[in-house]
Amino acid sequence: xxxxNHSHANVLIPEVGLRVKALESLLAEKKAIDPAALDLIIETxxxxxxxxxxxxxxxxxxxxxxxxxxxxxxxxxxxKSLGYIGIxxxxxxxxxxxxxxxxxxxxxxxxxxxxxTLGLPPVWFKSAPYRARVVIEPxxxxxxxxxDVADDVEVRVWDSTAELRYLVIPVRPAGTENLNEQxxxxxxxxxxxxxxxxAQSPSH
Amino acid sequence: MNGIHDVGGKHGFGPVLVEQNEPYFHEEWxxxxxxxxxxxxxxxxxxxxxxxxxIEKMDxxxxxMSSYYEKWLCTVEQNCIDAGIVTREEVDxxxxxxxxxxxx
Numbered sequence: 001x002x003x004x005n006h007s008h009a010n011v012l013i014p015e016v017g018l019r020v021k022a023l024e025s026l027l028a029e030k031k032a033i034d035p036a037a038l039d040l041i042i043e044t045x046x047x048x049x050x051x052x053x054x055x056x057x058x059x060x061x062x063x064x065x066x067x068x069x070x071x072x073x074x075x076x077x078x079x080k081s082l083g084y085i086g087i088x089x090x091x092x093x094x095x096x097x098x099x100x101x102x103x104x105x106x107x108x109x110x111x112x113x114x115x116x117t118l119g120l121p122p123v124w125f126k127s128a129p130y131r132a133r134v135v136i137e138p139x140x141x142x143x144x145x146x147x148d149v150a151d152d153v154e155v156r157v158w159d160s161t162a163e164l165r166y167l168v169i170p171v172r173p174a175g176t177e178n179l180n181e182q183x184x185x186x187x188x189x190x191x192x193x194x195x196x197x198x199a200q201s202p203s204h
Numbered sequence: 205m206n207g208i209h210d211v212g213g214k215h216g217f218g219p220v221l222v223e224q225n226e227p228y229f230h231e232e233w234x235x236x237x238x239x240x241x242x243x244x245x246x247x248x249x250x251x252x253x254x255x256x257x258x259i260e261k262m263d264x265x266x267x268x269m270s271s272y273y274e275k276w277l278c279t280v281e282q283n284c285i286d287a288g289i290v291t292r293e294e295v296d297x298x299x300x301x302x303x304x305x306x307x308x
Contacts, residue, residue, distance in 0.1 A: 011265045015299070022301075038243055122226050126272045162253070
């Protein structure tokens with residue numbers, strides 16, 4: 001939208017929700033889009049996408065060494081085999097956290113995020129402070145998230161692009177040796193797969 | 205482009221604000237915007253690069269102050285105009301009509 005008037009008060013689009021409605025109604029009238037399809041898309045996001053998909057990938061990697069190897073070698077194919085492919089998740093790379101390497105994911109230019117495995121990104125992931133800071137002071141940012149990364153642990157920050165998205169495989173929590181894949185998946189949080197949080201221990 | 209969107213490594217943005225139990229959408233129109241973006245993408249109105257370009261050309265003040273989905277509105281609207289599906293005047297007129305209806 002063009003802004004010829006650059007006075008401060010006019011920077012934002014007034015009644016932005018109504019402008020969205022205006023555009024949608026025009027596109028529907030011109031048959032460029034089908035409003036019923038929009039309802040279906042929203043429903044798909046709310047019911048079928050989200051971090052529970054990524055959690056299943058992680059739990060499988062924790063319990064199946066062959067799958068873990070495949071996932072690390074060809075993330076796209078291994079994730080696709082579980083059905084989590086599609087828009088904004090076409091090409092995937094899995095990153096494994098270890099006791100000595102801590103991976104963290106950002107998209108400095110925008111908000112690139114693996115939708116099929118993690119759903120829509122939270123606002124903080126898309127916010128300027130996270131995008132600006134995590135690449136130059138990742139330890140400070142992680143600390144604000146309550147994650148103290150020891151000095152002898154290497155921190156690797158991965159900048160996503162429109163073409164390539166990342167999924168972090170967190171370290172499997174101690175005391176989970178007897179849990180099955182489904183029980184493990186329940187411990188994997190969204191933030192642990194962007195690696196600004198940790199996988200929960202079974203006592204949680 | 206090294207426009208305002210290229211914020212990686214810049215100082216001065218302050219702490220990362222995290223909302224606990226954040227909802228998928230904060231307002232209903234955000235969900236409509238998301239699905240309209242995907243529907244237009246699926247209809248072949250733009251590719252990823254064409255989608256990104258108008259966001260990277262936004263006025264820097266508008267870019268920093270606007271929400272994620274407001275940025276999407278800017279680019280979807282621009283792309284639909286560029287594709288010859290709607291005109292700015294049509295969107296302006298419909299928007300004005302809806303605002304008038306709300307105020308009435």
